[in-house]
Amino acid sequence: MSATAELRRTVAELHRELTRYELVSWTAGNVSARVPDHELMVIKPSGVSYDELGPHAMVVTDLHGNLVEGELAPSSDTAAHAYVYRHMPHVGGVVHTHSPYATAWAARGEPIPCVLTMIADEFGGDIPVGPFALIGDDSIGKGIVETLSTSRSPAVLMRNHGPFTVGATARAAVKAAVLVEDVARTVHFALQLGKPDVIEQQHVDRLYERYQNVYGQ
Numbered sequence: 001m002s003a004t005a006e007l008r009r010t011v012a013e014l015h016r017e018l019t020r021y022e023l024v025s026w027t028a029g030n031v032s033a034r035v036p037d038h039e040l041m042v043i044k045p046s047g048v049s050y051d052e053l054g055p056h057a058m059v060v061t062d063l064h065g066n067l068v069e070g071e072l073a074p075s076s077d078t079a080a081h082a083y084v085y086r087h088m089p090h091v092g093g094v095v096h097t098h099s100p101y102a103t104a105w106a107a108r109g110e111p112i113p114c115v116l117t118m119i120a121d122e123f124g125g126d127i128p129v130g131p132f133a134l135i136g137d138d139s140i141g142k143g144i145v146e147t148l149s150t151s152r153s154p155a156v157l158m159r160n161h162g163p164f165t166v167g168a169t170a171r172a173a174v175k176a177a178v179l180v181e182d183v184a185r186t187v188h189f190a191l192q193l194g195k196p197d198v199i200e201q202q203h204v205d206r207l208y209e210r211y212q213n214v215y216g217q
Contacts, residue, residue: 004069007033007042008058014174015044015053021178023097024050032081033170034092039063041085045072076135083141084166088148093170095177098162101184105129106157112180112187115196119187120204121211122179124152132159140164152208155180 014031018024027050032043042058059070063086065078075081081094097103105112105127112127114120119127130147133139144164147156154176155165163180167173190196199207 003035003038004040004042004060005055007035008055008060011042011044011058011170012053012055014170015050017174017178018095018097019050021099021181023099023177023181025098029097030075030077030081030095031170031174032075032078032094034085035060036092040068041081043078043081044075045070046075048072077140079136079138080140080144080164083138084144087141087145088166090168091166091173093167093173095165095167095170095173096162097177097181099177099181099184101188102155102157102181103162104188105184106162107160109159111157112184113196114199114204115187115190116183117199117207118179119183120199120207121215122176123155123183124208125201125204126151127153127155127157127180127183130156130158130164133161135161 011031011033018029027047030044032041034041039062040060042060045057045059059072059074060068061074062068063082065082077096084091084094109129111129114125128147128151130143133143144156154167155163157163165173165176167176
């Protein structure tokens with residue numbers, strides 16, 4: 001199936017961005033992408049070194065996590081990704097990392113406040129915290145969908161676990177994963193110096209509108 005072959009290459013390449021930006025350690029973390037016009041997704045296999053994640057290693061599952069193409073077992077987060085795709089039809093990509101600063105906020109169970117224009121631009125307000133959920137079934141996916149249903153943020157900090165990000169494409173979800181770690185680090189530094197000022201909601205709305213609809217090419 002040509003659609004999955006091309007997407008396997010894309011998803012494999014995007015995993016290199018996770019290591020490039022130091023968002024993952026060992027074999028943790030994953031990127032997935034919805035296959036357009038099919039009830040399928042491409043995702044990283046479980047427990048495979050990032051050095052070995054070429055297109056051939058990617059697996060294809062249906063949107064209930066059942067293996068359709070590939071020889072390796074899918075990621076342990078497959079059920080969570082699949083739940084997101086089933087319940088958020090606008091989402092084309094999902095990313096999970098254990099990036100240290102964002103994961104530290106998840107460990108505290110505390111939203112990242114909107115104290116930077118970059119947070120307003122990309123996340124549209126505070127970056128929310130999702131509920132604690134065990135790995136292996138769709139509990140994490142349910143928490144992601146529930147939390148993001150009331151937020152403009154493409155990122156959620158799953159309590160005691162780490163960040164999950166979504167996007168219209170897998171690349172957009174990777175971008176959100178990179179930026180959530182960047183702002184988590186900066187806000188952490190700011191808190192060491194004092195209490196940063198929260199941006200007024202009217203300014204957040206204007207910044208978000210401009211970045212989403214005017215910024216860039």
